Amino acid sequence: MPNWCSTDYLFVGATENARRLLVDLEQAVSVDCWLVSVRKALLPESCDMDIPCRGEVSYLDDELHEVSNGLVGVRLSTVTAWCACEELMQRIADKYGLHTYYYTEEPGMEIFQTNDAEGLFFSARYMMYSEGRGCGYFEDFEEVASVIREMTGVEVRQFEDVEPMLAEWNTHSFLQVHEIEIV
Known part of the structure; x- marks a missing residue:
């Protein structure tokens, strides 16, 4: 049995590209939320390739989000085995002419990562978990030190x-306190 990895994605780009992705994703997950099925629906040409896609779409926002300068985003979350399905999501982003930002965590393997180096959409840089307070996310170490x-x-x-x-x-x-790695 795998450790489960949770990943939040934001696909950012031109409105027409993002809208097309959202419509295609809504149609795909309405049939089956497993990533292998989403891959078949959105990237049928990749079905013979070895692209990890073990998991499911756990959340798909039903509207576009205005991010800046006329760009919009599509929000999506997945639960996958062991790690994020970065290659799959990058291929989807490429097909739709979008850029993907993500935050992923898999505590059992101590994976806490984001590709959002500027912190535009995923600004947390530390994750803290405690018995009494549960899980919290912090943008700088001073906040973490204060809570500790x-x-x-x-x-x-x-x-x-x-x-x-x-x-x-x-x-x-x-x-526990984990530093979120920029990848």
């Missing part, structure tokens, strides 16, 4: 010090 101080009384100045400084505290409770 509030929860534990431990003063942390840089990300590299989080794990060793919280080792003793984590024997009594549970707190």
Whole structure:
């Protein structure tokens, strides 16, 4: 059984291209939300290629989102086995003349990644999980350090010090902090 990876995508581009993708995606997922079926519907020429697509569309927004400068976006989320299906999504983006931005996480393999280097759409750079507060996302380390101080009384100045400084505290409770990698 795989570890499940959750990925949020935003396909950005010209309105006509984004609208065409949204219509095609809506039609595909109305029949079957499995990515292998979406691939067959949107990229039939790729069916003989070895492109990972083990998972499903877990959410498809039913409207276009205005992002900036006349560009719009299509929001989509997937749940996949082990890691994001980046190659599949990139091929879809290429076919429709769009650019894809994403955030993906798979905690079991400690995958926390985004390709949004400028933080335009996925601005979080740290993810924190604790027993008491659940999951939280932060744009800078100062926010993370403030929450750690509030929860534990431990003063942390840089990300590299989080794990060793919280080792003793984590024997009594549970707190994890992950840096989101830019890929």
